[in-house]
Amino acid sequence: MPTMADVARHAGVSVATVSHVLNDTRPVLPHTRQAVLDAMDELGYTPNTLARSLVTARTRSIGLAVSAISNPYFTEILQGVEAAALEQGYSLLIADPHDDPAHERKVVQLLHERRVDGMVVAPSAEPGELLAYLTRHRVPTVLLDRIVDPSAEGAPRFDQVCAENAEPTARLVTHLAGLGHRRIALVAGRPGLSTTVERVTGYRHGLASAGLPHDERLLVHGDSESADAERATAALLSLPTPPSALVTANNAMTLGALRALRAHGLAVPDDIALCCFDDFPWADLFSPRLTAIAQPSRDIGVQAVRVLLERLAAPDRPARTVRLPCTFVHRTSCGCPDPPERPSQPPGHGLRRSDPSSDQ
DSSP states (O other), X not given: OOOHHHHHHHHTSOHHHXXXXXXXXXXXXXXXXXXXXXXXXXXXXXXXXXXXXXXXXXXXXXXEEOOTTTOTHHHHHHHHHHHHHHHTTOXXXXXXXXXXXXXXXXXXXXXXXXXXXXXXXXXXXXXXXHHHHHHHTTOOEEEESXXXXXXXXXXXXXXXXXXXXXXXXXXXXXXXXXXXXXXXXXXXXXXXXXXXXXHHHHHHHHHHHTTOOOOGGGEEEOTTSHHHHHHHHHHHHTSSSOOSEEXXXXXXXXXXXXXXXXXXXOOTXXXXXXXXXXXXXXXXXXXXXXXXXXXXXXXXXXXXXXXXXHHHHOXXXXXXXXXXXXXXXXXXXXXXXXXXXXXXXXXXXXXXXXXXXXXX
């Protein structure tokens, strides 16, 4: 098996230079670096990751704790995290906390015990124990999708990456109001999640912007799950004056709402209009096609890795929150005619539109 010394002799450099190339411990001239890399390829040299970690105190691994198995939304985020990590030479250790506060604390500890260099975590609705552990052990961490209000008293300071939530939700409401709807309901997510809080805020802002009153009976919680959303939607349809339009706050709840509408014999958009937060690959295959807010899921994962690596390079810099814009995908479930295909507009105020034509 070739050694580092063999690589050095083959490349015509010192062992120290080979070490600097492998560990990024000192700048190396581009042609010298390439000579070392070529020698490694020709000799079939494989670096000893464990030995390197003893020298550098780094394992070049990232821990990722997201509920990717139980929440398909996180699958595309995971793909972005993995691609960005591999591009930078980092391996990925993945754990599914199942959105359970006690379990997430355990899986994060297990990842930490594997000596990952840092973590990307999507916290649950009750992340107290998780955040306390990360703070106590000074684990470089980026919170993903669900964020912690850094202005809250006693809140720990972490880097955070998420999509815009409030304005895109308001956009769905004002779009429906512009079509003449006056009773617009929201099936919101799990209480306690920042995404739920922000989308509820956006819903209320949208109503206010359209000059519509806020009826508490039209705001129900589907707890971010399909079955709960089906029950919540059924409750809305049982009101003395049911809504004429519905906004669902994630893709799982959209499916639950559609089941409830079908069970009640209601057609979309003829009997009730529907808009949803979260686009998904098959949304364009529904009949009618779903008007939706598309989150930049893969970009969120990529950005989370970039922010984490910046944290590893500069541990003492101030924490920051990065928000990425969403896209308004205009289809037909809202009751509009099928809009023409046009190029997306550049981001503005946290929201892109896939159809720049009039809402009417």
